[in-house]
Amino acid sequence: MAxxxxxxxxxxxxxxxxxxxxxxxxxxPAGEFFSLLGPSGCxxxxxxxxxxxxxxxxSGQILLDGTDVAYTPPHQRNVNTVFQNYAxxxxxxxxxxxxxxxxxxxxxxxxxRERVGKALELVQLSGYxxxxxxxxxxxxxxxxxxxxxxxLNPAVLLLDEPLGALDAKLRKTLQIELKSxxxxxxxxxxxxxxxQEEALTMSDRLAVMNxxxxxxxxxxxxxxxxxxxxxxxxxxxxxxxxxxxxVSTATSACKVAVDGYELETxxxxxxxxxxxxxxxxxxxxxxxAHGSPPGQNRVPGMIERVVYVGSTIQVIVRxxxxxxxxxxxQNTGAGIPWEQGTPVQxxxxxxxxRVLPSGIGDAPSLKGEEQxxxxxxxx
Amino acid sequence: MTTVAESRPSEGFSTWSRVRxxxxxxxxxxxxxxxxxWAYILWSIVPVLIAVQFSFNATRSRTVWDxxxxxxxxxxxxxxxxxxxxxxxxxVQSFKLAxxxxxxxxxxGVLLALGLARWRGRGSGVSNFIMLFPxxxxxxxxGVSLLLVFSELFTFIHTGTVAQILGHVTFSISFxxxxxxxxLFSIGRQYEEAAADLGASPFVALTRVLLPLxxxxxxxxxxxxxxxxxxxxxxxQWLSEGGPTDTVPIRIYSATRAAPLPSVNAxxxxxxxSTLLIVTIGFLTWRFFTRGERRAGKAAEDIGGAFxxx
Numbered sequence: 001m002a003x004x005x006x007x008x009x010x011x012x013x014x015x016x017x018x019x020x021x022x023x024x025x026x027x028x029p030a031g032e033f034f035s036l037l038g039p040s041g042c043x044x045x046x047x048x049x050x051x052x053x054x055x056x057x058x059s060g061q062i063l064l065d066g067t068d069v070a071y072t073p074p075h076q077r078n079v080n081t082v083f084q085n086y087a088x089x090x091x092x093x094x095x096x097x098x099x100x101x102x103x104x105x106x107x108x109x110x111x112x113r114e115r116v117g118k119a120l121e122l123v124q125l126s127g128y129x130x131x132x133x134x135x136x137x138x139x140x141x142x143x144x145x146x147x148x149x150x151x152l153n154p155a156v157l158l159l160d161e162p163l164g165a166l167d168a169k170l171r172k173t174l175q176i177e178l179k180s181x182x183x184x185x186x187x188x189x190x191x192x193x194x195x196q197e198e199a200l201t202m203s204d205r206l207a208v209m210n211x212x213x214x215x216x217x218x219x220x221x222x223x224x225x226x227x228x229x230x231x232x233x234x235x236x237x238x239x240x241x242x243x244x245x246x247v248s249t250a251t252s253a254c255k256v257a258v259d260g261y262e263l264e265t266x267x268x269x270x271x272x273x274x275x276x277x278x279x280x281x282x283x284x285x286x287x288x289a290h291g292s293p294p295g296q297n298r299v300p301g302m303i304e305r306v307v308y309v310g311s312t313i314q315v316i317v318r319x320x321x322x323x324x325x326x327x328x329x330q331n332t333g334a335g336i337p338w339e340q341g342t343p344v345q346x347x348x349x350x351x352x353x354r355v356l357p358s359g360i361g362d363a364p365s366l367k368g369e370e371q372x373x374x375x376x377x378x379x
Numbered sequence: 380m381t382t383v384a385e386s387r388p389s390e391g392f393s394t395w396s397r398v399r400x401x402x403x404x405x406x407x408x409x410x411x412x413x414x415x416x417w418a419y420i421l422w423s424i425v426p427v428l429i430a431v432q433f434s435f436n437a438t439r440s441r442t443v444w445d446x447x448x449x450x451x452x453x454x455x456x457x458x459x460x461x462x463x464x465x466x467x468x469x470x471v472q473s474f475k476l477a478x479x480x481x482x483x484x485x486x487x488g489v490l491l492a493l494g495l496a497r498w499r500g501r502g503s504g505v506s507n508f509i510m511l512f513p514x515x516x517x518x519x520x521x522g523v524s525l526l527l528v529f530s531e532l533f534t535f536i537h538t539g540t541v542a543q544i545l546g547h548v549t550f551s552i553s554f555x556x557x558x559x560x561x562x563l564f565s566i567g568r569q570y571e572e573a574a575a576d577l578g579a580s581p582f583v584a585l586t587r588v589l590l591p592l593x594x595x596x597x598x599x600x601x602x603x604x605x606x607x608x609x610x611x612x613x614x615x616q617w618l619s620e621g622g623p624t625d626t627v628p629i630r631i632y633s634a635t636r637a638a639p640l641p642s643v644n645a646x647x648x649x650x651x652x653s654t655l656l657i658v659t660i661g662f663l664t665w666r667f668f669t670r671g672e673r674r675a676g677k678a679a680e681d682i683g684g685a686f687x688x689x
Contacts, residue, residue, distance in 0.1 A: 054572050074575040075584075087573035091591045091668075100587075101577035152577065 003065050004030040004155040004188035006051065011060035011070075013046050020046040022212035023060065028190065028205075030065075030155075033182050035191040035199040038209035039235065044192045047209075048158050051190065052081045065155060075104075079156040080149035084164055086141045088133035094120075094144050095129035101152045119147040122181070139170050146181070156188045163198065175201050196236045200224060208232045228270065230356050233279045240285065240325045244278045246355065254355050259321035263297050265353035272357045284352035285327040287315065290343040297350055301325070303342045313337070319346055427651070434644035441641055451645040460646050468623040469630035470646060474653075475540065476615065476626060477608040480547040481601045487548070488555025489597060493585075495556065496563040513553040521550060522617035529618065542618040543626075547608045554607065555600040562596035595665040602661025606654045 006028040013021040021043040028034045036044040049055040053074030062070045102112045123143035200220040207217045227233035247255035251267040307314040437448040453461035574584035612628040
């Protein structure tokens with residue numbers, strides 16, 4: 001099924017005093033699980049609502065399988081939505097909720113019954129058809145909302161933070177279910193969330209949005225490992241940021257100076273000179289015992305605080321460069337390995353260190369479009 | 380046990396300080412408020428109950444109780460509500476006006492509420508405000524101006540039933556708009572959007588989703604409109620042409636100024652009971668239709684929403 005391809009072109013939405021979505025370009029191929037990730041107010045929900053047809057774009061195009069639907073009313077679009085609070089009709093039971101769309105499409109009765117039955121089976125709610133939505137738990141309501149949207153065989157399913165109202169454990173279960181459901185039905189899922197873990201777990205690709213712009217588009221691994229802006233580095237998980245001065249850059253490796261220590265980092269294609277930032281993920285930071293042989297990318301430090309998290313142990317280290325860095329150590333059951341005040345040696349592996357121009361995350365307006373095109377081209 | 384009790388310093392305080400302690404106990408119920416509430420309830424309901432009681436009096440007195448009888452409802456061959464044509468006509472006229480008012484004002488009010496609630500942009504604020512005007516305009520002013528309209532401008536409408544109905548509809552619509560719009564705001568746009576998303580045209584979304592969800596507010600507003608129309612004196616009086624177009628309040632008013640009989644109490648009791656009945660039916664219908672949506676504390680919020688004036 002080669003349908004469900006979305007292409008946004010210079011899509012813009014201005015409200016009275018704010019530009020919620022600012023000329024974004026995006027391509028989502030058919031059958032992909034694609035997430036829009038960003039903090040609240042970044043424009044991700046407005047983008048989704050424009051694709052659904054609830055908001056009219058100020059300018060730009062929404063191509064659905066090559067046809068511009070930007071000015072098609074929502075009830076004539078071949079997309080369906082799972083709403084954040086489900087919006088199940090409270091005056092109808094589960095069966096009538098799911099059959100609502102089929103009845104509007106004037107399908108024959110027998111077909112409606114069969115398709116609703118199949119949809120209920122798909123979301124594992126067979127036998128619940130006579131219940132009212134108020135008699136269902138949050139997770140069950142979420143499944144009914146999913147069945148109600150999927151029963152119409154849409155080209156694209158839009159999901160607006162559908163797991164936001166559920167508790168953490170149920171959310172985890174449904175994340176996995178949603179992903180396998182998407183693979184089963186094979187249609188495009190456009191998923192809006194502010195939960196970075198959710199986006200990383202489920203998506204084939206994702207776009208990180210900020211202030212109405214797209215900061216970066218890519219596969220979860222690329223976006224996490226290779227953030228292109230400070231904002232992305234900071235929003236996706238915890239990042240240790242250090243101010244640095246560029247000594248030399250190349251696509252193979254860069255050299256930076258951090259308070260007298262010269263470090264080597266991964267190569268970059270970004271054009272960075274002068275003051276910059278370097279980032280490293282806590283789980284990539286290695287701690288070595290004091291007195292280990294010094295070498296490349298090694299900085300002395302001192303343990304500032306040790307926090308027992310459970311599966312991991314969080315260690316806050318004050319590096320000799322002045323920054324306080326966070327490291328995550330696997331909990332092997334051997335107890336807490338370091339004590340507060342212990343001198344250690346930090347190892348910042350070359351391939352885990354990345355140079356980022358400082359300030360992009362704060363002022364995305366200049367670089368935003370460029371990165372969109374870059375991300376789209378890479379896909 | 381006794382020694383322990385005696386040794387406590389709080390023993391032996393005056394009755395006054397104990398009453399004060401009972402009233403001021405910060406962990407107990409707000410007893411002072413409860414007292415005020417009950418005082419108010421007694422103050423407002425006792426005169427009504429006495430009036431109702433004397434509608435069943437066996438003698439012609441409205442102040443000295445004799446014994447229970449249905450005399451003033453239908454027993455008396457001349458002066459009972461049933462046998463006195465002026466009282467009977469007044470009752471019929473009141474119900475006629477209230478019924479017509481509900482049938483006309485509720486549909487118009489619902490449509491106006493839908494329009495006003497979904498109208499964003501220039502002029503919407505002003506028109507929303509103007510809708511509240513009839514609620515704050517003194518009725519006497521509205522009565523006078525309506526009489527002027529019918530006697531000078533639209534002279535083909537004579538005073539009487541039609542003019543009275545138009546007058547009642549004019550001020551009732553605001554109540555419908557306010558109640559229905561409150562409900563519209565509390566249910567939000569999400570259900571309409573969901574309906575549109577599932578392929579329902581705006582008209583289908585209105586009939587299949589919005590109107591069923593508005594039912595409780597529509598029933599509630601119908602009950603309110605019936606009650607205020609049956610209760611209305613000023614506008615009914617201004618637009619009445621006398622005789623059979625006098626309503627129950629007008630009849631009670633004029634009878635009380637002449638030589639009042641317990642039949643006046645009887646007709647007032649009938650009006651009160653039927654209005655209460657209508658409002659109760661409205662409330663029960665509202666409860667029935669919203670039973671699925673209500674969780675703890677949600678009901679109060681919804682009623683609040685229904686009468687939300689903003």
